[in-house]
Amino acid sequence: MTDRLAADLRADLHCHSVVSDGVMQPEAxxxxxxxxxxxxxxxxxxDEVAGQHRAMAAARAEGLDYLTGTEISVTFxxxxxxxxxxxxxxxxxxxxxxxxxxxxxxxxxxxxMSAELAKxxxxxxxxxxxxxxxxxxxxSRTHFARHLVETGVCADTPEVFRRFLVEGKPGFVxxxxxxxxxxxxxxxxxxxxxxxxxxxxxxxxxxxxxxxFTEFIGHGxxxxxxxxxxxSSAEAQRYAETATEFDLLAxxxxxxxxxxxxxxxxxxxxxxxxxxxxxxSALEPRIHRA
Ligand code: AMP
Ligand code: MN
Ligand code: MN
Ligand code: MN
Numbered sequence: 682m683t684d685r686l687a688a689d690l691r692a693d694l695h696c697h698s699v700v701s702d703g704v705m706q707p708e709a710x711x712x713x714x715x716x717x718x719x720x721x722x723x724x725x726x727x728d729e730v731a732g733q734h735r736a737m738a739a740a741r742a743e744g745l746d747y748l749t750g751t752e753i754s755v756t757f758x759x760x761x762x763x764x765x766x767x768x769x770x771x772x773x774x775x776x777x778x779x780x781x782x783x784x785x786x787x788x789x790x791x792x793x794m795s796a797e798l799a800k801x802x803x804x805x806x807x808x809x810x811x812x813x814x815x816x817x818x819x820x821s822r823t824h825f826a827r828h829l830v831e832t833g834v835c836a837d838t839p840e841v842f843r844r845f846l847v848e849g850k851p852g853f854v855x856x857x858x859x860x861x862x863x864x865x866x867x868x869x870x871x872x873x874x875x876x877x878x879x880x881x882x883x884x885x886x887x888x889x890x891x892x893x894f895t896e897f898i899g900h901g902x903x904x905x906x907x908x909x910x911x912x913s914s915a916e917a918q919r920y921a922e923t924a925t926e927f928d929l930l931a932x933x934x935x936x937x938x939x940x941x942x943x944x945x946x947x948x949x950x951x952x953x954x955x956x957x958x959x960x961x962s963a964l965e966p967r968i969h970r971a
Pocket of ligand 1: 702727754820821822823838839842938
C-alpha cells in the first residue's frame with residue numbers, strides 16, 4: 682500500500698451539491714474541499730450522477746484526487762436506507778437508468794407532502810420548496826425543510842425533522858425507493874463499490890441490522906460508512922466493529938450539504954480507526970488523479 686492510500690489519508694467521500702439537496706455548485710465544493718485540506722474527494726448527490734463530470738474537472742483544476750460518487754435511496758424492510766456508490770464509470774448506462782427510475786415519483790411525492798402539510802395549516806409548501814430546488818427531479822425533504830425554516834415555521838432543520846416530514850408527523854408520505862439488490866447491482870456493474878451509508882441513522886434492531894448487512898454482502902456490497910456527520914464517536918466505534926465482523930471496507934464522509942446547516946464541514950471529520958481497511962485502498966485504479 683502506498684502512502685497515498687493509507688488509512689490516515691484525508692478523504693471525504695460523502696457530500697451534496699445543488700444537483701441534489703446541497704446548496705453549493707460542484708466547482709465551489711471542490712474549492713472548499715481543497716481549501717479545507719481534503720486529499721481525496723467524492724461528490725455523492727442523491728440518486729443522480731449529473732454533477733460527476735463537473736466535479737471531476739473541478740477536482741483536477743484544484744489539484745484534488747477524485748472518486749465518482751452517488752447516494753442511492755433504497756427501501757429495505759420498509760425503511761429508507763442510503764447506499765453510497767464510489768468509483769463507478771460516470772457514463773454507465775445501466776446506472777443512469779436505475780437512478781432515473783429511482784428519481785421518478787419524487788415530484789408526485791412532494792405534492793402529496795404539500796397536501797399533508799396543508800392539513801395542519803402550512804399552505805403552498807410545494808411551491809415554497811421548489812424555490813430551493815436546483816434539479817426539479819430531485820425535490821427532497823431537505824428543500825421542504827429549508828422552506829419551513831425560511832418562513833419561520835421552525836427555527837432550524839433539526840427542528841423540522843423532529844416536528845414534520847418523518848413517520849408519524851405532518852408532511853410524511855411513505856415512498857418506495859429502489860431495491861437493495863438493484864442499487865448494489867447498478868453500482869457494481871458500473872465498476873464501483875457499494876457502501877452502506879450512515880448505518881446508525883436507521884434505528885434497526887440488531888436482527889434487522891444483521892439482515893441488512895447479510896443481504897447487502899450477498900448482493901456484492903463491500904463497504905460501510907464508519908465515520909460520518911451522522912455518527913457520534915460511539916456510533917463510529919460500533920460500526921468499526923461491524924466493518925471488522927462482516928469484513929467490510931471502511932468509508933468516511935462529512936455528508937456536507939450547506940455551510941449553515943451541516944454538522945460537519947468538508948474534511949472536518951475524525952480519522953478512520955487505523956486497523957480498518959479504507960475503501961479507497963480497493964479503488965486505486967478508479968481514482969482520478971489530479
Ligand atoms: P428525501 O430523500 O426527500 O427523503 O430527503 C432526505 C434528506 O433529508 C437527507 O438526505 C438529508 O439531507 C435530509 N434529512 C433527513 N433527516 C434529517 C435530519 N434528521 N436532520 C437533517 N436533515 C435530514
Ligand atoms: Mn441529503
Ligand atoms: Mn443519507
Ligand atoms: Mn448524504
